Amino acid sequence: xxxxxxxxxxxxxxxxxxxxxxxxxALAERHxxxxxxxxxxxxLERLVAELPGFSPGQTSPDEFTLSAxxxxxxxxxxxxDDSSPFEPQA
Amino acid sequence: MEAADRRQTGIYWQSRMGNxxxxxxxxxxxxxxxxxxxxxxxxxxxxxxxxxxxxxxxGGAYDCxxxxxxxxxxxxxxxxxxxAPDALLLTHSHEDHLGALKHAIDMGYRLPPIHCTPFTAELxxxxxxxxxxxxxxxxxxxxTVKPGETVRVGGAEVTFVPVDHLPGASAxxxxxxxxxxxxTGDYKFDATMALGxxxxxxxxxxxxxxxVDMVVSDSTSAGDERPKATEREIGKHLETIVARQKGRAVVxxxxxxxxxxxxxxxxxxxxxxxxxxxSGASLVQNIQAAERAGHSLEKAIGSPILLAKDARALxxxxxxxxxxxxxxxxxxxxxxxxxxxxxxxxxxRDTTVIIxxxxxxxxxxxxxxxxxxxxxxxxxxxxxxxxxxxxxxAIHQSGHAIAADxxxxxxxxxxxxxxxxMHGAPGQIEANGEIARSLGLKPxxxxxxxxxxxxxxxxxxxxxxxxxxxxGAHETGDLKQLPRARPGEGRxxxxxxxxxxxRLDTTGEALLSRNVDAYHGPARVPRPPRDAQAR
Numbered sequence: 001x002x003x004x005x006x007x008x009x010x011x012x013x014x015x016x017x018x019x020x021x022x023x024x025x026a027l028a029e030r031h032x033x034x035x036x037x038x039x040x041x042x043x044l045e046r047l048v049a050e051l052p053g054f055s056p057g058q059t060s061p062d063e064f065t066l067s068a069x070x071x072x073x074x075x076x077x078x079x080x081d082d083s084s085p086f087e088p089q090a
Numbered sequence: 091m092e093a094a095d096r097r098q099t100g101i102y103w104q105s106r107m108g109n110x111x112x113x114x115x116x117x118x119x120x121x122x123x124x125x126x127x128x129x130x131x132x133x134x135x136x137x138x139x140x141x142x143x144x145x146x147x148x149g150g151a152y153d154c155x156x157x158x159x160x161x162x163x164x165x166x167x168x169x170x171x172x173x174a175p176d177a178l179l180l181t182h183s184h185e186d187h188l189g190a191l192k193h194a195i196d197m198g199y200r201l202p203p204i205h206c207t208p209f210t211a212e213l214x215x216x217x218x219x220x221x222x223x224x225x226x227x228x229x230x231x232x233x234t235v236k237p238g239e240t241v242r243v244g245g246a247e248v249t250f251v252p253v254d255h256l257p258g259a260s261a262x263x264x265x266x267x268x269x270x271x272x273x274t275g276d277y278k279f280d281a282t283m284a285l286g287x288x289x290x291x292x293x294x295x296x297x298x299x300x301x302v303d304m305v306v307s308d309s310t311s312a313g314d315e316r317p318k319a320t321e322r323e324i325g326k327h328l329e330t331i332v333a334r335q336k337g338r339a340v341v342x343x344x345x346x347x348x349x350x351x352x353x354x355x356x357x358x359x360x361x362x363x364x365x366x367x368x369s370g371a372s373l374v375q376n377i378q379a380a381e382r383a384g385h386s387l388e389k390a391i392g393s394p395i396l397l398a399k400d401a402r403a404l405x406x407x408x409x410x411x412x413x414x415x416x417x418x419x420x421x422x423x424x425x426x427x428x429x430x431x432x433x434x435x436x437x438x439r440d441t442t443v444i445i446x447x448x449x450x451x452x453x454x455x456x457x458x459x460x461x462x463x464x465x466x467x468x469x470x471x472x473x474x475x476x477x478x479x480x481x482x483x484a485i486h487q488s489g490h491a492i493a494a495d496x497x498x499x500x501x502x503x504x505x506x507x508x509x510x511x512m513h514g515a516p517g518q519i520e521a522n523g524e525i526a527r528s529l530g531l532k533p534x535x536x537x538x539x540x541x542x543x544x545x546x547x548x549x550x551x552x553x554x555x556x557x558x559x560x561x562g563a564h565e566t567g568d569l570k571q572l573p574r575a576r577p578g579e580g581r582x583x584x585x586x587x588x589x590x591x592x593r594l595d596t597t598g599e600a601l602l603s604r605n606v607d608a609y610h611g612p613a614r615v616p617r618p619p620r621d622a623q624a625r
Contacts, residue, residue, distance in 0.1 A: 020224050021585075037374065037395055038381055038388065064229055067212060067382070068219030071375055075220075077399070078371035 024072025094554025115144025135244025156190035176244035181275025207258035212379035253277035309514030313521030319484035356391035439468025
């Protein structure tokens with residue numbers, strides 16, 4: 001698990017709504033405790049807007065963009081790593 | 091071969107890849123509407139129903155194939171030719187019904203507006219985003235339709251009729267002034283499924299009374315005369331199995347879209363004091379998509395669902411982990427565990443693995459191998475077949491109409507003219523036709539794609555036959571370069587694959603031409619080595 005604190009001083013200057021995979025990875029790093037299974041769209045939009053260096057520009061995200069971001073976030077969080085809660089006892 | 095004449099009044103139906111002699115997959119149908127409006131003026135339109143892939147398991151030259159978009163959709167950046175459809179209607183969200191959308195876009199085609207229910211819409215967005223199709227000018231318009239709603243499109247009124255298959259699954263009633271076709275999509279009758287709207291026999295009876303000329307119907311399990319297990323019964327059997335695993339870890343392997351089964355597993359976990367834990371990106375994404383579409387699994391289960399990262403402190407016997415891999419797909423959760431890939435879910439001698447899904451013939455060998463490997467870890471594996479042998483009862487039921495369901499549908503709809511079976515191998519299609527005959531209905535048996543059938547008040551007749559090429563898709567080994575996906579930062583999900591597209595003949599066997607034009611974005615990067623992919 002990477003250290004969420006290392007993002008505190010890192011900015012992704014100019015990150016926009018089109019940078020979907022980068023946003024997904026950034027959200028996975030910064031908000032590991034978030035319940036992504038039931039995350040409402042308005043909260044997702046706010047979490048993205050709060051990313052350091054994020055530049056929303058003139059456009060608001062459409063539903064497709066928000067769906068794509070949550071998909072990228074889950075990809076970044078789960079990846080190919082179907083890690084097990086049983087490993088510590090194994 | 092000349093195009094069939096579609097000028098006379100009626101509804102013209104053509105199976106593009108819904109009646110394959112080589113098995114189910116790549117489902118796609120074209121409906122041409124030739125009618126008149128309320129003032130008697132001629133009105134025409136074209137609808138495409140579903141656009142899926144046929145997965146090629148067990149080697150061969152292609153990863154999948156699908157109906158060629160060349161005579162189906164318009165090229166992006168070019169004016170509409172006369173064949174551009176008015177709409178693409180999706181019955182549900184399985185890959186064999188929508189998996190080719192991303193390929194058509196990558197081949198440079200512009201999809202018409204899509205009409206579908208909310209969960210299907212979410213999985214379309216997921217499919218396109220997962221393929222790196224994120225630019226607004228490449229994405230199709232998506233219009234969500236409420237279950238039961240009627241939309242006017244392409245000169246017809248189309249009603250999305252809820253059926254029992256997976257959340258949001260719909261049959262389509264396509265009605266004009268002159269004719270009505272009921273296209274079932276994939277369906278069955280099970281009033282105990284938890285998510286989405288249920289098939290309503292009374293609604294179907296009313297539709298029948300209004301008049302249906304032709305039923306185009308799912309044949310997959312039509313030959314199955316065995317008694318049917320409902321999802322509630324399956325849930326009770328799973329509850330018994332889980333209750334008997336005291337002190338053991340329990341892992342279940344499902345298909346990523348099998349969300350009603352996840353609910354049944356969640357209820358079984360709750361009854362035994364276990365938490366439901368979900369693992370694997372596709373399953374988590376589908377549960378999230380269901381939530382966005384208004385199908386809450388947590389509400390249906392009555393307790394929270396945990397992600398694997400949130401469940402590490404749980405004792406093994408206090409969790410039931412659900413992952414993917416019921417069909418032994420490469421890179422699915424159970425498969426990764428069976429192959430001991432780095433980071434895979436741990437499965438060992440203190441684990442019981444439940445696979446509440448019957449393996450279909452194309453994956454049977456891979457499934458047997460996976461089960462053997464899981465057992466080699468010392469785990470106990472309870473497959474669908476073994477659950478019955480062990481006396482637990484059924485833990486799986488096909489998502490498709492068995493013989494009794496098929497009879498019920500035809501009895502409710504009472505089609506005036508004809509039943510045409512689709513979505514089946516030749517034997518399944520014949521079994522469906524035999525049910526129609528037994529009810530005094532006339533079956534129209536098509537053993538291959540391409541026939542053009544005209545339906546109107548006078549009946550249904552074949553008015554022509556067209557050769558319909560397929561496209562074979564083969565992963566090249568290159569991956570798409572996505573914007574701002576900084577290498578080395580964060581965990582790196584695998585970028586989408588780049589495919590090579592070949593044109594195949596109507597049977598999918600003969601190569602007609604290689605490397606059909608495709609557009610994948612501005613840059614390509616080489617595929618990372620396998621150990622990097624496994625991270």
